[in-house]
Amino acid sequence: MKTSIVRVELSGRSYDIYIASGAFDLAVSAAKDRLSRRNPVAFVSEENIWGKFVNFDNPDFENCAKIIVENGEGAKCFRNLERICRELAQRNVDRSGAVFAVGGGVVGDLAGFSAASYMRGIDFYQVPTTLLAMVDSSVGGKTGINIPEGKNLVGAFHQPKAVFIDTSFLKTLPAREFSAGMAEVIKYGLLGDKSFFGFLENLKEPLSASHPEIGNVIAHCCKMKAKIVSNDERETSKDGGRALLNLGHTFAHAIENTAGYGHYLHGEAVGLGMLLAARMSEKLGMLSEEETSRIRRILEIYDLPVKFREPISSDLLIEAGRRDKKAMSGKSRYVLMNGIGTSVVVPGIEESLAREIFETAMG
Template identity: 50%
Template sequence: MEKSLTVSLGSRSYPIDIGRNLAGKLGEFIQMNISEGRKGVALVDENFKAAQPEFCRNVLHSIPYLVVPSGEGSKSIEQLSKTWDFLAQSKIDRSGFLLAIGGGVVGDLAGFAAASFLRGISFHQVPTTLLAMVDSSVGGKTGINLSSGKNLVGSFHQPDSVVVDLDLLKTLPNREFSAGMGEVIKYGMLGDSQLFNSLLVRKSPFSPNSSDLCELIERCCAIKAKVVQSDERETSGLEGGRALLNLGHTFAHAIEKVAGYGSYLHGEAVAIGLVCALRLSQLVDGGEGLKESSLLELLGVYNLPVKLKEPLKLDDLVMALESDKKVDRGVLRFVLLREVGEAFCSDDANQDQIVTAWKSVGAN
């Protein structure tokens, strides 16, 4: 079964194709572009190449590719510079294209390189992790990390297409798949209570082989596409808009920074961030319709953490929040919940409430 939807952004609209055994179509796409005189290259995640070497042999045999070390550390100025050099040495011109084959790290890095090289070239997302399939490959947010914080340097640069081949998940470690489910749960919490409840009552957890995984990914992509179409550059402020997609992420980014990039998978940090966001919602807005036990149960189904693995210093976490992208005019905005499926942006959280939320997950 294949699914397809479109992110409608006028002249920058693009398709998201979801299914199994799509590698052949990707190979045909590469050959078609080469036959028309366009040069192409790819960035490939190191772990993915090691797990599925036949993909590189069969699909990428006619274009150069650069292997990117796995992990958050590759979203760096150093790796970005290597990517620029690779594009230049490959003689990519403005008609050329770049394929991002990997998880969110490779996608963000490749997207920012494509946005900035020759002031913008075409790129295509080929996500190889569940998290990238449901979230980071869609929407055009690209960038790298600084020592001061996550995703502080980047650009909005929409891909020309997203190809979601579920067969690329067959070698994904269980921990990585679970991390992707953290983002799926986020979508249910912020805008689709039916999705959240369906995950709760499901008899067996989703896996790469689930027959209805295609529909799940399509549902998440459709939610994101709708939000991106209405607020592409996240300018809606307290009205919500695209910022709602950051539910749990303000806390998550602080955890990743303080613990050290790579200590947590992004989806694991998001899981803890969702717990913090729910508890902060209860402190700020009452959150009478929120059932904490349901969230904790669902995170437990996918072996996602609900508290810090080791205590992190409260002062460091609070300081990390202050450098978050969602600080506006010196005020930090959080995405909070009125109930599951209804999120909103707020700058009403005070220091004591934020500290209480942090302490509830093991900060000291």
């Protein structure tokens, strides 16, 4: 098994990302190692993963907590947070314990926040099974849940001890889920690597689970995110820093909140959000019409939406935008592009402009 290792440098909280076909075996070994030191272990996964594509079916794990949550964004809620924490307590998991999050971004966010909250913080490990989680949400320590007022408004920064990315899981993904993950892959080219965006544009065959470049692409995205997180772990940089990873997300979170969580997959909303960010950038003279067209074309290659599936109230979208975590002093901040490959945080965007951009997606 050829393994790529990407290091996230965070002083005493540094950790490695292991990327390989078969990296799941490394996660199993890590769990066994903890048990051998009499450290309790618990697993959190989701219905469409556990027992179908993955499980820790081993006598060593017979007495470990295994908490399976429902599929979809609705699982990121207080009800499941309480359920996980209570299960940990009932299983006598103490501060030496660890949670293994096995699934997509929803499971990683939920299990990570549970680990951050239980006993004021225990260890956790990420075992992402979707492309989106592999290149984005499993790395960087953002954990959280949704509330009706907005996505990820309740959460904590809590870094994993390690991330195990088994690329063979990608073969289990429905085409729509793979496409959703590609939105986050494309994002890295748009926000900070023009040559990487060009590489994606010029592939003879679009990326797929079996594409010979998929492992290298995942490693490249992880390296980019690791560098950004190492320099700005808690998104406090005045020059953009980690906030640049939110390219398209101010629009996307408003779309998800207004349309209803699950109507759009997160990556689908991000893809459309990046196109809207491109249109806003073009409107402000930061991006050319030709560059916006290139962004639209690559989204269409991966079957990502470039307009709303059905009309959404622009009033509700604007209201949701006001509640976004990146808003300051009552005004939304957007990550925009100064050309493909360069991104900046632009504060104080007027709601009239945001409304105009949202309306371009009405079809």
